[in-house]
Amino acid sequence: MKITRVETIPVSTPLVKPFLMPGTKITHIHSVVVKIYTDEGIVGVADGGDTSTWYRGETQDSIQGIITDTIAPLFLIGQDPFAIEKIVGQMDRFVRENNQAKAAVDFALHDLKGKALGVPVYELLGGRTTEYSRQGWVASAGGTEQTVQAAVDAVANGFELVKLKAGDDIDEVVRNVAAVREAVGDDVRLTMDVNGFWNYDQAYKALRKLEPYHLECVEQPLPYWDIEGLARLRGKIGTPVYADESAQELHHLKEIIDRRAADGLFIKMQKAGGLLKAQRWLTLARLADLPVMSGCMIGSGLEASPSAHLMVADQWASQFTHENLGPLIINSQWENDEQRITEDIATQVPIFKDGKLYPNEGPGFGIDLNEQFINAHLTPGKRATAAALEPVAVVA
Numbered sequence: 001m002k003i004t005r006v007e008t009i010p011v012s013t014p015l016v017k018p019f020l021m022p023g024t025k026i027t028h029i030h031s032v033v034v035k036i037y038t039d040e041g042i043v044g045v046a047d048g049g050d051t052s053t054w055y056r057g058e059t060q061d062s063i064q065g066i067i068t069d070t071i072a073p074l075f076l077i078g079q080d081p082f083a084i085e086k087i088v089g090q091m092d093r094f095v096r097e098n099n100q101a102k103a104a105v106d107f108a109l110h111d112l113k114g115k116a117l118g119v120p121v122y123e124l125l126g127g128r129t130t131e132y133s134r135q136g137w138v139a140s141a142g143g144t145e146q147t148v149q150a151a152v153d154a155v156a157n158g159f160e161l162v163k164l165k166a167g168d169d170i171d172e173v174v175r176n177v178a179a180v181r182e183a184v185g186d187d188v189r190l191t192m193d194v195n196g197f198w199n200y201d202q203a204y205k206a207l208r209k210l211e212p213y214h215l216e217c218v219e220q221p222l223p224y225w226d227i228e229g230l231a232r233l234r235g236k237i238g239t240p241v242y243a244d245e246s247a248q249e250l251h252h253l254k255e256i257i258d259r260r261a262a263d264g265l266f267i268k269m270q271k272a273g274g275l276l277k278a279q280r281w282l283t284l285a286r287l288a289d290l291p292v293m294s295g296c297m298i299g300s301g302l303e304a305s306p307s308a309h310l311m312v313a314d315q316w317a318s319q320f321t322h323e324n325l326g327p328l329i330i331n332s333q334w335e336n337d338e339q340r341i342t343e344d345i346a347t348q349v350p351i352f353k354d355g356k357l358y359p360n361e362g363p364g365f366g367i368d369l370n371e372q373f374i375n376a377h378l379t380p381g382k383r384a385t386a387a388a389l390e391p392v393a394v395v396a
Protein backbone atom coordinates (compact mmCIF):
# COMPACT_ATOMS: atom_id res chain seq x y z
CA MET A 1 0.00 0.00 0.00
CA LYS A 2 1.21 3.52 -0.82
CA ILE A 3 0.17 6.98 0.29
CA THR A 4 -1.15 8.88 -2.74
CA ARG A 5 -2.51 12.12 -1.34
CA VAL A 6 -2.56 14.21 1.86
CA GLU A 7 -5.22 16.84 2.43
CA THR A 8 -5.41 19.47 5.16
CA ILE A 9 -8.70 21.28 5.77
CA PRO A 10 -8.98 24.33 8.08
CA VAL A 11 -12.12 24.11 10.23
CA SER A 12 -13.44 26.53 12.86
CA THR A 13 -15.79 24.96 15.40
CA PRO A 14 -17.76 27.42 17.56
CA LEU A 15 -18.10 26.81 21.31
CA VAL A 16 -21.64 26.91 22.69
CA LYS A 17 -20.24 29.01 25.59
CA PRO A 18 -16.79 30.69 25.55
CA PHE A 19 -14.14 28.89 27.63
CA LEU A 20 -11.90 31.16 29.68
CA MET A 21 -8.24 30.59 30.41
CA PRO A 22 -6.04 33.19 32.09
CA GLY A 23 -5.73 35.98 29.50
CA THR A 24 -7.53 33.93 26.82
CA LYS A 25 -11.17 33.66 25.82
CA ILE A 26 -11.77 30.71 23.50
CA THR A 27 -14.85 31.13 21.29
CA HIS A 28 -13.84 28.87 18.36
CA ILE A 29 -11.48 25.95 17.89
CA HIS A 30 -9.48 26.61 14.72
CA SER A 31 -8.27 23.15 13.80
CA VAL A 32 -6.87 21.26 10.83
CA VAL A 33 -8.48 18.06 9.57
CA VAL A 34 -5.87 15.77 7.97
CA LYS A 35 -6.78 13.06 5.45
CA ILE A 36 -4.18 10.58 4.24
CA TYR A 37 -5.26 8.66 1.10
CA THR A 38 -3.80 5.42 -0.23
CA ASP A 39 -3.80 3.53 -3.53
CA GLU A 40 -6.04 0.89 -1.92
CA GLY A 41 -8.80 3.38 -1.16
CA ILE A 42 -8.27 3.43 2.63
CA VAL A 43 -8.18 6.92 4.14
CA GLY A 44 -6.75 7.80 7.57
CA VAL A 45 -8.09 10.91 9.32
CA ALA A 46 -7.09 13.17 12.21
CA ASP A 47 -7.99 16.54 13.67
CA GLY A 48 -5.59 18.90 15.46
CA GLY A 49 -6.29 22.28 16.99
CA ASP A 50 -4.41 25.47 17.67
CA THR A 51 -6.03 26.67 20.95
CA SER A 52 -2.93 28.05 22.62
CA THR A 53 0.04 29.61 20.88
CA TRP A 54 1.67 29.92 24.31
CA TYR A 55 1.41 26.17 24.80
CA ARG A 56 3.22 24.91 21.70
CA GLY A 57 3.64 27.99 19.51
CA GLU A 58 1.70 26.42 16.66
CA THR A 59 -1.35 27.74 14.79
CA GLN A 60 -3.85 26.47 12.23
CA ASP A 61 -1.73 28.04 9.46
CA SER A 62 1.57 26.64 10.73
CA ILE A 63 0.13 23.13 11.14
CA GLN A 64 -1.40 23.18 7.67
CA GLY A 65 1.69 24.70 6.05
CA ILE A 66 4.29 22.35 7.50
CA ILE A 67 2.22 19.28 6.60
CA THR A 68 1.37 20.35 3.04
CA ASP A 69 4.68 21.96 2.10
CA THR A 70 7.19 19.74 3.88
CA ILE A 71 5.99 16.62 5.70
CA ALA A 72 3.62 15.30 3.01
CA PRO A 73 5.89 15.68 -0.06
CA LEU A 74 9.08 14.58 1.74
CA PHE A 75 7.93 11.78 4.05
CA LEU A 76 4.41 10.67 3.13
CA ILE A 77 3.61 10.68 -0.58
CA GLY A 78 4.58 7.36 -2.18
CA GLN A 79 5.46 5.82 1.21
CA ASP A 80 4.09 2.78 3.04
CA PRO A 81 1.58 4.13 5.61
CA PHE A 82 2.24 1.17 7.94
CA ALA A 83 5.84 2.35 8.47
CA ILE A 84 4.86 4.73 11.29
CA GLU A 85 8.15 4.43 13.21
CA LYS A 86 10.12 5.28 10.06
CA ILE A 87 7.89 8.26 9.18
CA VAL A 88 7.94 9.64 12.74
CA GLY A 89 11.73 9.27 12.81
CA GLN A 90 12.07 11.20 9.55
CA MET A 91 9.71 13.95 10.73
CA ASP A 92 11.76 14.33 13.92
CA ARG A 93 15.06 14.35 12.09
CA PHE A 94 14.17 16.87 9.41
CA VAL A 95 11.40 19.02 10.96
CA ARG A 96 12.26 20.69 14.26
CA GLU A 97 9.47 21.23 16.83
CA ASN A 98 5.96 21.39 15.21
CA ASN A 99 4.77 18.50 17.38
CA GLN A 100 1.08 19.25 16.86
CA ALA A 101 1.51 18.93 13.10
CA LYS A 102 3.55 15.74 13.51
CA ALA A 103 0.94 14.39 15.93
CA ALA A 104 -1.88 14.94 13.42
CA VAL A 105 0.10 12.92 10.83
CA ASP A 106 0.85 10.17 13.37
CA PHE A 107 -2.86 10.01 14.37
CA ALA A 108 -4.03 9.74 10.75
CA LEU A 109 -1.47 6.95 10.11
CA HIS A 110 -2.70 5.01 13.16
CA ASP A 111 -6.32 5.46 12.02
CA LEU A 112 -5.38 4.26 8.54
CA LYS A 113 -3.51 1.21 9.86
CA GLY A 114 -6.39 0.30 12.18
CA LYS A 115 -8.85 0.56 9.29
CA ALA A 116 -6.62 -1.52 7.01
CA LEU A 117 -6.26 -4.25 9.66
CA GLY A 118 -9.89 -3.98 10.80
CA VAL A 119 -9.03 -3.22 14.45
CA PRO A 120 -9.51 -0.25 16.81
CA VAL A 121 -6.39 1.85 17.36
CA TYR A 122 -6.09 0.63 20.97
CA GLU A 123 -5.29 -2.83 19.54
CA LEU A 124 -2.26 -1.29 17.81
CA LEU A 125 -1.14 0.18 21.15
CA GLY A 126 -0.88 -3.04 23.11
CA GLY A 127 -4.56 -3.94 23.46
CA ARG A 128 -7.04 -2.99 26.10
CA THR A 129 -6.11 -2.69 29.79
CA THR A 130 -9.35 -0.97 30.91
CA GLU A 131 -12.82 -0.35 29.48
CA TYR A 132 -12.69 3.42 29.94
CA SER A 133 -10.46 6.21 31.19
CA ARG A 134 -11.52 8.24 34.22
CA GLN A 135 -11.86 11.96 33.55
CA GLY A 136 -11.61 15.01 35.76
CA TRP A 137 -13.42 18.24 34.91
CA VAL A 138 -11.61 21.46 33.97
CA ALA A 139 -13.46 24.54 35.21
CA SER A 140 -13.41 27.59 32.95
CA ALA A 141 -11.56 30.49 34.61
CA GLY A 142 -13.76 33.23 36.05
CA GLY A 143 -15.05 34.77 39.26
CA THR A 144 -15.53 32.86 42.50
CA GLU A 145 -19.25 32.31 42.01
CA GLN A 146 -18.91 30.77 38.51
CA THR A 147 -15.95 28.63 39.55
CA VAL A 148 -17.77 27.24 42.59
CA GLN A 149 -20.86 26.50 40.49
CA ALA A 150 -18.79 24.71 37.83
CA ALA A 151 -17.07 22.57 40.48
CA VAL A 152 -20.34 21.66 42.22
CA ASP A 153 -22.00 20.78 38.89
CA ALA A 154 -19.01 18.68 37.78
CA VAL A 155 -19.12 16.62 40.98
CA ALA A 156 -22.90 16.18 40.64
CA ASN A 157 -22.28 14.87 37.10
CA GLY A 158 -19.88 12.14 38.17
CA PHE A 159 -16.47 13.79 37.94
CA GLU A 160 -14.21 12.80 40.84
CA LEU A 161 -11.59 15.49 40.19
CA VAL A 162 -11.90 19.18 39.36
CA LYS A 163 -9.07 21.22 37.90
CA LEU A 164 -9.06 24.98 38.43
CA LYS A 165 -7.22 27.49 36.26
CA ALA A 166 -5.14 30.11 38.10
CA GLY A 167 -4.85 33.79 37.18
CA ASP A 168 -2.20 36.33 38.26
CA ASP A 169 -4.14 37.74 41.24
CA ILE A 170 -2.96 35.51 44.07
CA ASP A 171 -5.56 36.73 46.58
CA GLU A 172 -8.33 35.92 44.10
CA VAL A 173 -6.83 32.47 43.44
CA VAL A 174 -6.77 31.70 47.18
CA ARG A 175 -10.36 32.98 47.59
CA ASN A 176 -11.54 30.79 44.68
CA VAL A 177 -9.83 27.63 45.91
CA ALA A 178 -11.07 28.17 49.49
CA ALA A 179 -14.64 28.71 48.26
CA VAL A 180 -14.54 25.65 45.99
CA ARG A 181 -13.12 23.46 48.76
CA GLU A 182 -15.85 24.59 51.14
CA ALA A 183 -18.56 23.96 48.53
CA VAL A 184 -17.45 20.49 47.39
CA GLY A 185 -16.14 19.16 50.72
CA ASP A 186 -12.92 17.37 51.58
CA ASP A 187 -13.39 14.21 49.51
CA VAL A 188 -13.37 15.78 46.06
CA ARG A 189 -9.98 15.86 44.39
CA LEU A 190 -8.93 19.39 43.42
CA THR A 191 -5.96 20.38 41.28
CA MET A 192 -4.80 23.68 39.86
CA ASP A 193 -3.11 24.57 36.56
CA VAL A 194 -1.03 27.74 36.35
CA ASN A 195 0.12 27.12 32.74
CA GLY A 196 3.53 28.59 33.57
CA PHE A 197 2.23 32.10 34.21
CA TRP A 198 3.61 32.65 37.74
CA ASN A 199 7.14 33.61 38.73
CA TYR A 200 8.90 31.85 41.59
CA ASP A 201 7.93 34.46 44.19
CA GLN A 202 4.24 34.34 43.25
CA ALA A 203 4.26 30.56 43.13
CA TYR A 204 5.94 30.12 46.50
CA LYS A 205 3.65 32.60 48.30
CA ALA A 206 0.47 31.35 46.63
CA LEU A 207 1.18 27.67 47.22
CA ARG A 208 2.01 28.22 50.89
CA LYS A 209 -1.33 30.05 51.30
CA LEU A 210 -3.14 27.24 49.46
CA GLU A 211 -1.82 24.41 51.62
CA PRO A 212 -4.89 24.30 53.95
CA TYR A 213 -7.07 23.39 50.93
CA HIS A 214 -4.95 20.31 50.07
CA LEU A 215 -4.70 20.56 46.30
CA GLU A 216 -3.80 17.17 44.88
CA CYS A 217 -1.27 18.87 42.63
CA VAL A 218 -0.30 22.16 41.05
CA GLU A 219 0.43 21.94 37.35
CA GLN A 220 3.24 23.97 35.80
CA PRO A 221 3.48 26.77 38.42
CA LEU A 222 6.57 28.24 36.68
CA PRO A 223 7.48 28.97 33.03
CA TYR A 224 8.24 25.98 30.79
CA TRP A 225 11.99 26.65 30.67
CA ASP A 226 12.47 26.82 34.46
CA ILE A 227 13.00 23.17 35.36
CA GLU A 228 15.55 24.14 38.02
CA GLY A 229 12.92 26.45 39.56
CA LEU A 230 10.37 23.61 39.67
CA ALA A 231 12.90 21.48 41.58
CA ARG A 232 13.63 24.31 44.04
CA LEU A 233 9.93 25.07 44.56
CA ARG A 234 9.03 21.41 44.96
CA GLY A 235 11.48 21.15 47.86
CA LYS A 236 9.81 23.99 49.74
CA ILE A 237 6.07 23.41 49.43
CA GLY A 238 3.75 20.62 50.49
CA THR A 239 1.71 20.50 47.26
CA PRO A 240 2.87 18.00 44.61
CA VAL A 241 4.19 19.70 41.47
CA TYR A 242 3.30 18.38 37.99
CA ALA A 243 5.20 19.40 34.85
CA ASP A 244 3.19 20.07 31.69
CA GLU A 245 4.67 22.77 29.43
CA SER A 246 8.17 21.84 30.73
CA ALA A 247 7.70 18.19 29.76
CA GLN A 248 7.69 18.10 25.96
CA GLU A 249 10.39 15.92 24.40
CA LEU A 250 12.11 12.93 26.01
CA HIS A 251 15.21 14.97 26.87
CA HIS A 252 13.00 17.37 28.86
CA LEU A 253 11.58 14.40 30.76
CA LYS A 254 15.07 13.12 31.44
CA GLU A 255 16.09 16.51 32.84
CA ILE A 256 12.95 16.69 35.02
CA ILE A 257 13.61 13.19 36.33
CA ASP A 258 17.34 13.77 36.87
CA ARG A 259 16.70 17.03 38.75
CA ARG A 260 13.77 15.57 40.68
CA ALA A 261 11.76 18.57 39.48
CA ALA A 262 8.25 17.04 39.50
CA ASP A 263 5.97 14.67 41.40
CA GLY A 264 4.00 13.87 38.26
CA LEU A 265 3.79 14.58 34.53
CA PHE A 266 1.06 15.92 32.29
CA ILE A 267 0.91 14.60 28.72
CA LYS A 268 -1.04 15.64 25.68
CA MET A 269 -0.72 13.44 22.62
CA GLN A 270 -0.34 16.64 20.56
CA LYS A 271 2.48 17.95 22.74
CA ALA A 272 4.30 14.60 22.66
CA GLY A 273 4.08 14.52 18.85
CA GLY A 274 1.67 11.63 18.36
CA LEU A 275 0.78 8.19 19.67
CA LEU A 276 4.11 6.56 18.90
CA LYS A 277 6.12 9.22 20.72
CA ALA A 278 3.53 9.33 23.54
CA GLN A 279 4.21 5.64 24.23
CA ARG A 280 7.94 6.35 24.63
CA TRP A 281 7.05 9.33 26.86
CA LEU A 282 4.88 7.13 29.08
CA THR A 283 7.68 4.57 29.35
CA LEU A 284 9.94 7.23 30.87
CA ALA A 285 7.19 8.26 33.29
CA ARG A 286 6.74 4.64 34.33
CA LEU A 287 10.49 4.17 34.73
CA ALA A 288 10.66 7.20 37.05
CA ASP A 289 7.53 6.09 38.93
CA LEU A 290 5.81 9.39 38.07
CA PRO A 291 2.00 9.46 37.77
CA VAL A 292 0.60 11.00 34.59
CA MET A 293 -2.49 12.91 33.55
CA SER A 294 -3.48 13.17 29.90
CA GLY A 295 -5.37 16.12 28.47
CA CYS A 296 -6.50 17.55 25.14
CA MET A 297 -6.08 20.76 23.15
CA ILE A 298 -9.90 21.13 23.32
CA GLY A 299 -11.23 19.67 20.10
CA SER A 300 -13.66 17.41 18.29
CA GLY A 301 -14.55 13.79 18.92
CA LEU A 302 -11.78 12.97 16.44
CA GLU A 303 -9.26 15.14 18.34
CA ALA A 304 -10.17 13.40 21.61
CA SER A 305 -9.82 9.89 20.16
CA PRO A 306 -6.03 9.27 20.15
CA SER A 307 -5.83 9.90 23.90
CA ALA A 308 -9.07 7.97 24.48
CA HIS A 309 -7.49 4.90 22.83
CA LEU A 310 -4.05 5.19 24.45
CA MET A 311 -5.47 5.79 27.94
CA VAL A 312 -7.30 2.45 27.89
CA ALA A 313 -4.30 0.64 26.42
CA ASP A 314 -1.24 1.88 28.30
CA GLN A 315 -1.11 0.06 31.63
CA TRP A 316 0.79 2.84 33.40
CA ALA A 317 -1.43 5.69 32.24
CA SER A 318 -4.68 3.75 32.67
CA GLN A 319 -4.33 3.87 36.47
CA PHE A 320 -4.70 7.64 36.66
CA THR A 321 -7.38 10.30 36.12
CA HIS A 322 -7.18 12.40 32.95
CA GLU A 323 -8.95 15.35 31.38
CA ASN A 324 -9.69 14.85 27.72
CA LEU A 325 -12.98 16.71 27.43
CA GLY A 326 -12.95 18.65 24.15
CA PRO A 327 -16.40 17.69 22.80
CA LEU A 328 -18.03 18.33 26.21
CA ILE A 329 -16.38 21.74 26.60
CA ILE A 330 -17.26 22.77 23.02
CA ASN A 331 -20.90 21.72 23.44
CA SER A 332 -21.25 22.77 27.10
CA GLN A 333 -22.39 19.29 28.15
CA TRP A 334 -21.50 16.94 31.00
CA GLU A 335 -22.01 13.75 29.01
CA ASN A 336 -23.00 12.63 25.51
CA ASP A 337 -24.54 9.23 26.16
CA GLU A 338 -28.12 10.49 26.58
CA GLN A 339 -27.59 13.81 24.84
CA ARG A 340 -25.62 12.80 21.72
CA ILE A 341 -23.32 15.36 20.12
CA THR A 342 -24.03 15.72 16.40
CA GLU A 343 -22.45 19.11 15.66
CA ASP A 344 -18.88 17.83 15.43
CA ILE A 345 -16.13 17.03 12.92
CA ALA A 346 -16.71 13.35 13.81
CA THR A 347 -19.96 11.55 13.06
CA GLN A 348 -19.37 9.26 16.08
CA VAL A 349 -18.10 11.28 19.07
CA PRO A 350 -16.70 8.82 21.64
CA ILE A 351 -19.01 8.40 24.63
CA PHE A 352 -18.47 10.40 27.81
CA LYS A 353 -20.60 9.22 30.72
CA ASP A 354 -20.37 9.73 34.51
CA GLY A 355 -16.86 11.18 34.23
CA LYS A 356 -15.64 8.26 32.09
CA LEU A 357 -14.52 8.24 28.45
CA TYR A 358 -15.00 5.17 26.22
CA PRO A 359 -13.03 4.89 22.95
CA ASN A 360 -15.00 3.92 19.85
CA GLU A 361 -14.98 0.26 18.86
CA GLY A 362 -14.81 0.46 15.05
CA PRO A 363 -11.64 0.07 12.96
CA GLY A 364 -9.09 2.86 13.45
CA PHE A 365 -10.62 5.55 15.61
CA GLY A 366 -14.06 4.24 14.67
CA ILE A 367 -14.97 7.61 13.18
CA ASP A 368 -16.29 8.87 9.85
CA LEU A 369 -15.84 12.54 9.04
CA ASN A 370 -18.96 14.64 9.24
CA GLU A 371 -18.44 16.22 5.82
CA GLN A 372 -21.58 18.33 6.13
CA PHE A 373 -20.33 19.88 9.38
CA ILE A 374 -16.82 20.39 7.95
CA ASN A 375 -18.13 22.10 4.80
CA ALA A 376 -20.36 24.37 6.88
CA HIS A 377 -17.48 25.35 9.19
CA LEU A 378 -14.53 25.88 6.85
CA THR A 379 -12.43 28.64 8.38
CA PRO A 380 -13.41 31.90 6.65
CA GLY A 381 -10.70 33.26 4.37
CA LYS A 382 -8.68 30.05 4.34
CA ARG A 383 -8.69 27.05 2.06
CA ALA A 384 -7.99 23.36 2.01
CA THR A 385 -4.65 22.31 0.54
CA ALA A 386 -3.28 19.03 -0.75
CA ALA A 387 -0.08 17.27 -1.70
CA ALA A 388 -0.34 14.30 -4.06
CA LEU A 389 1.53 11.97 -6.38
CA GLU A 390 0.24 14.07 -9.26
CA PRO A 391 0.22 17.89 -8.96
CA VAL A 392 -3.00 19.12 -7.39
CA ALA A 393 -4.27 22.68 -7.44
CA VAL A 394 -7.10 23.47 -5.05
CA VAL A 395 -9.28 21.07 -3.11
CA ALA A 396 -12.29 23.05 -1.95
Ligand SMILES: [Mg+2]
Nearest residue numbers: 193219244266
Ligand atom coordinates in the same frame (compact mmCIF):
# COMPACT_ATOMS: atom_id res chain seq x y z
MG1 LIG B 1 -1.61 22.10 31.83
